[in-house]
Amino acid sequence: MPIAHFHLVRSTFTPDQGRRLLVRAAEVYAEVLDSPLERIRTYLAPVEPGAMTVGGTLVADGGEPAPYFTAVVLEGRPAAQRAELLRRFTDLLVEILNASRPTVRGRIIEVSPDDWGIGGEPASAVRAPVRTGTPPSR
Template sequence: MPVLEVHLVEGLHTPAQHAELLVALSTRYAEVTDVPLDRVRAHVTLHRPELWATGGIPADGRSAPYFTAVLFADRLAELRRRLLGALTDLIVDVLGVDRRLVHGEVIPVQPDDWAIGGVSARTSRRAS
């Protein structure tokens, strides 16, 4: 179920930083949520600079990453807060961006609304 997405402005960070970020975010998500690493899916979505604005100002060379983390809705608020903080820390460390410009959210999903191999996660949980 774990899915991470980071939105970045194209050209502000290197491919090596993108790769490092994907590995680090996946690993941290697995650690914080106690899910197997092989279940985590992470990707970077790059946006052309002319299609990005921060605070109503078109991209001007400043990086203002935005991330989402999909998580089952029954996870505790404390775990969600830890995950948001941990993912923000990694983005700041790997990309060298201003922490105040990093925004993110946890997207809660009901187990009945998430499929694994075409079967709802609730059904999969009962079977294991």
């Protein structure tokens, strides 16, 4: 279920840096949340320099590029895990893209298992403990 989106100004990263960010972010998610890697999705959302402002100035007009990410987790994750995701995703942006740490912004979005779909079914139903002894289908 874990999903991450990284909104980055297109001119601030190479294709290789983008690939490394996505792969490392998935690994971080798996480690921090103790989640199977196959459940994790990471996305790059490139933004044109003329489509982002920082401090009211378009990046195309000299505004400093400021990475932004969202990390989606199911409700109930401990605050310590959520804080670690914020820190480690920021660390990745600083390390891989040489982003200025003070400009990085991130947000954890908690989603109720009733409001998250897996194959068209609510996660609360798919991941519910099975009383019959048969493992969930997804």
